[in-house]
Amino acid sequence: MTRRSTPALVLLHIRAQNRLFWRVPIGAFFTLALPVIMLVLFVALFGNEPEGSVVGTITPAQFYTPALAVFSVGSATYTNIAINLSTRREEGILRRVRGTPLPPWVYMAGAVGSAVWIGVIALVVMVGLGVIAYDVNLEVAKLPAMALTFVVGSMCFAMLGIALAGVAKSASSASALANATILPMAFISNIFINLGTNPPEWLQVLGDLLPLRHFGLAFAEAMSPFSETPAILWDRLGVLLLWTAVGALLARWRFRWDPVPGANGRTTRRGRRTTA
Amino acid sequence: MATAIEVRGLVKTYGESRAVDGISFSVEEGEVFAILGPNGAGKSTTVEILEGHRDPTDGEVSVLGIDPSRGGRSFRDRIGIVLQSAGIDRELSVREVLDFYGAAYSSRRPTDELIELVELGEKADDRVGTLSGGQQRRVDLALGLVGDPELIFLDEPTTGFDPGARRRSWDLITNLRSLGRTIVLTTHYLDEAEHLADRVAVLSEGRIVAEGSPASLRSSFGSGTTISFDLPAVDGSLSDLLDPLTGEVRGRDRRIEILTSSPTSDLAHITTWAVAHDLELGSLQVASTDLEDVYLQLVGGDT
Numbered sequence A: 001m002t003r004r005s006t007p008a009l010v011l012l013h014i015r016a017q018n019r020l021f022w023r024v025p026i027g028a029f030f031t032l033a034l035p036v037i038m039l040v041l042f043v044a045l046f047g048n049e050p051e052g053s054v055v056g057t058i059t060p061a062q063f064y065t066p067a068l069a070v071f072s073v074g075s076a077t078y079t080n081i082a083i084n085l086s087t088r089r090e091e092g093i094l095r096r097v098r099g100t101p102l103p104p105w106v107y108m109a110g111a112v113g114s115a116v117w118i119g120v121i122a123l124v125v126m127v128g129l130g131v132i133a134y135d136v137n138l139e140v141a142k143l144p145a146m147a148l149t150f151v152v153g154s155m156c157f158a159m160l161g162i163a164l165a166g167v168a169k170s171a172s173s174a175s176a177l178a179n180a181t182i183l184p185m186a187f188i189s190n191i192f193i194n195l196g197t198n199p200p201e202w203l204q205v206l207g208d209l210l211p212l213r214h215f216g217l218a219f220a221e222a223m224s225p226f227s228e229t230p231a232i233l234w235d236r237l238g239v240l241l242l243w244t245a246v247g248a249l250l251a252r253w254r255f256r257w258d259p260v261p262g263a264n265g266r267t268t269r270r271g272r273r274t275t276a
Numbered sequence B: 001m002a003t004a005i006e007v008r009g010l011v012k013t014y015g016e017s018r019a020v021d022g023i024s025f026s027v028e029e030g031e032v033f034a035i036l037g038p039n040g041a042g043k044s045t046t047v048e049i050l051e052g053h054r055d056p057t058d059g060e061v062s063v064l065g066i067d068p069s070r071g072g073r074s075f076r077d078r079i080g081i082v083l084q085s086a087g088i089d090r091e092l093s094v095r096e097v098l099d100f101y102g103a104a105y106s107s108r109r110p111t112d113e114l115i116e117l118v119e120l121g122e123k124a125d126d127r128v129g130t131l132s133g134g135q136q137r138r139v140d141l142a143l144g145l146v147g148d149p150e151l152i153f154l155d156e157p158t159t160g161f162d163p164g165a166r167r168r169s170w171d172l173i174t175n176l177r178s179l180g181r182t183i184v185l186t187t188h189y190l191d192e193a194e195h196l197a198d199r200v201a202v203l204s205e206g207r208i209v210a211e212g213s214p215a216s217l218r219s220s221f222g223s224g225t226t227i228s229f230d231l232p233a234v235d236g237s238l239s240d241l242l243d244p245l246t247g248e249v250r251g252r253d254r255r256i257e258i259l260t261s262s263p264t265s266d267l268a269h270i271t272t273w274a275v276a277h278d279l280e281l282g283s284l285q286v287a288s289t290d291l292e293d294v295y296l297q298l299v300g301g302d303t
C-alpha cells in the first residue's frame, strides 16, 4: 500500500471526524436538535403574526429561522471545534497525530471540514423546517447569497473555535469559555431575542463589534422577502473576514498540540458541555 | 554498521530542574537499545526528544541523520512511536483507528496483519473505549508499527500487560529486531531489558550511571560483592579508609556500601583500618550482589 494523495487524506480525516461526531450523541443533540427545538418553541410562544424588527415587518418564524440557523452553524463550528480540539489535546490524541507523517494542517482541515459539513446539515434542517412548517421566505435568486454568507460565517467561527482551543488550557475550560462567549453574544446579536429597531446603544455597539450579529444579519438578508437580489451584505461579510483573520492570528500564536502540563486531565464525556 | 542515533551532551531543563543532565550515547542500526531507570529518571524526556516531540535545551541529537526537532513529514514517515501515554479516539474501532492513522504513511502494514500481530482479532471492530487498559496498549503498539518503520521508539511498551501478553510482545520485539529494525525502548523491568536489549543504559536523575550489554553489566557488577557496615562517629577525614578501596563506595547517612570485585583485599583493608582506630563496625555484612541489587544501588534504591 502506498500513501494516499493529500486531498484523499483530507477527505479521509473529514470522514473520521464526522464519525466521531455522530458517535457522541450528546454533541449531535446540542448542535442539531436543540436549535430546532428552540425554533418550534419560539414560534409556539410568540405566534406567527408579523411584527417590526431590524429587518422590517416580518413573522417571528421569518426572524428566528435564519437567526437560529446561524446559531446552530456557530455551535457546529465554534463550540464543537473548540471542545473537540481541546479534548483531543488533553487526551494526547493530538500529540499522537503530531508523531505521524500526517501534515498537521490536514488534521485541522479534517476538523474544520467536518464541522462545516455538520453546519450545512444544521442549516438545511433549520431552513427546511422554517420554509415547510412556517412559510418562511426562500428565493432561488438569493441562494448564492445564503451559500456565500454560510461559507464566510462558518469559516470565521471555525477559525475562532481553533483560536479558543488554543487559548483554553483544558477541555473543560474550553467548553465553559465556548458557552460563556457564544450564549451572551447570541442574546445581544438578534439571535434569541428580536431587539427591535431601537436597542440600547451600548448593546448595539457591542453587538456590532462581535461577529455573530453580522453573520445573523447577512443571513437574514439573504432570506428576507424585502431584500433586493443578490442580497449580499458585503460590509457584514467584511467584518466576518476580519474576525477570521483575528482568529487565525490567535490560533497561530496560541495553539499547541501537546497537552498543557497540570491542566485538568479528566473530563467526563457527558460533562463536556453543560449547555449549547 | 551505520549509526541510527547519535546523542552528545543532551540536556533538558524544566525551570530549575534538569530532567536530562548531559547524556551521550549512540545506537547502531539493527540494534535494540534499552533505557532502564526509575520513575522520573528522564527516560521519556530523552526518548521524546529523539522522536521530535520535545526540543532539547542543549546538546546534539541526530536520528537517522536528521535533527528530530526539525524532522518534518519524511522523518516521521520512517519512525514509529509508542508514547508512554497518548490517547486514542475512543469512539473509533480498532480497525478504523489503524486505517485512519496508517493512511499518512508511504508504506504501511496491512490492518489485518497488525490486528493479528497484537492479538486483537476478536476486538477488531469494537470501539477502542471499550477495550481494557492492556488491550488499548496493544492498539498503541499496533499504531507504532502501522507505518512499517525502520526505527521504533517504545516508551514502556509492556506496562499494563499480563505476563502472557508481555512474553508475546517480547517475541514481537525480537521478531522486529530480526527484520533489521532498530528499536529504542524504555522499561522499569530489568528482566525485560536483559531479555530484549543488545545494549542497556541505566538512567538515574538525568544521567547515565551505567551502560553496556546486559552480559557486561552482569559481569562487571553482577558477580561482585557488597560490603556494608555502619560507620561509627570518627574524627577527621575518612580518606585513609575510603581512598585505597578498589570497589565503588556509596554512603547513606552512616551506612557505607562498597561494591567490589575484590572483596578479600577491600575487606582486609577495612577491618585493618577499623582495628587500627579501635572502632567496631556495626552490622558488618558481606554479600554477593545480583543484577537487581546493582540496579537498585545505581539508581538510588527507590524504584
Ligand SMILES: Nc1ncnc2c1ncn2[C@@H]1O[C@H](COP(=O)(O)OP(=O)(O)OP(=O)(O)O)[C@@H](O)[C@H]1O
Pocket: A261, B014, B018, B019, B037, B038, B039, B040, B041, B042, B043, B044, B045, B046, B084
Ligand atoms: N513537561 C514537563 N514540565 C516540567 N517537568 C517535566 C515535564 N516533563 C517531565 N518533567 C520532569 O522531568 C523529570 C523526568 O521525567 P520523565 O517523564 O522523563 O521520567 P521517566 O524516566 O520517563 O519516568 P517514568 O518511569 O515515571 O515514566 C521528572 O522529574 C518530571 O517531573
Ligand SMILES: [Mg+2]
Pocket: B043, B044, B045, B084, B155
Ligand atoms: Mg516515562
